Amino acid sequence: MISVPIEYYLVVAAVLFVIGSIGFLLRRNLLVLLMSIELMLNAVNLTLVAYNRVHPHDHAGQIFTFFVIAIAAAEAAVGLAIVLAFYRIRKTMRSDDADLLRS
């Protein structure tokens, strides 16, 4: 028996996910967009770990979280490399200026 109910964790995760997605929609700085993605991934991880606490007979949620963290690391590395390459071409950080593929 744990004293803090599991629903509280889920509410915190949901609010964090909404904060991250609103930041992703609202901001235009590419670095802040990547950080918002990290926030959303963290919210999903918290949900997975909380449900794993409800069903503790195996570690499915925690193993899933482990892989999400690994993929988040890869995503951050490649995303920041793309941001650097974009900056080298356009000399700006605004995501609206990322229209190199527009004819």
Next chain:
Amino acid sequence: MKIFEFAFFGLASLLVLLGGLATVAARNPIRGAMGLLTSIVGIAGLYLMLSAEFLAAIQILVYAGAIVILFLFVIMLLGPSATSPRDARTAVPRYVGAGVLGASSIGALALVASASKPGVTAIPAAPESLGTIEALGHELFTKGIVPFELSGALLLVAVIGAVAVARGKQVDPTLLPAGEGPDTASPEPGDQGAAQPGALAGHATLSAKEPH
């Protein structure tokens, strides 16, 4: 004991939410990265309460130790130009989209809260092995061995790709016409330079770039 658990939970979730808000709202990306760090530390505290000790350690090591530091390196490499200037173009659709999402999520939360039964479900005590390195590693190397190896391959490919993308094209100074230094050389004199005059007229590498 119960009041301590609630106090710890409140502190950790406060760190998580305030850090998230700071990440999203900060104009300076360095402050945003610090907000992300705060949020990550708070989530590690919540993992500890959910008896996921190994994941809490991994969270601190990988997120705070690697990802946030990578963000900080890139922000400091870009210098002042990491902060984009404020302008009002395309502000309306962004604010409308964010407002619609925020309103609908508040509505969804209210619906869930009104539909849920009063009284919270009692969670039984976790088995002693939940979240330890031994138990998690045992499952990871038996049931999850294929995705584990695949994620190793993914990380290798991501590292190679990040290096290949971020390195950029180096201009060999011996190949340039006489009298032209790397200052005037454009790495790709072509359609991009024509479409965006001046955008490519800088230097080929970030390291050779003059301060802004």
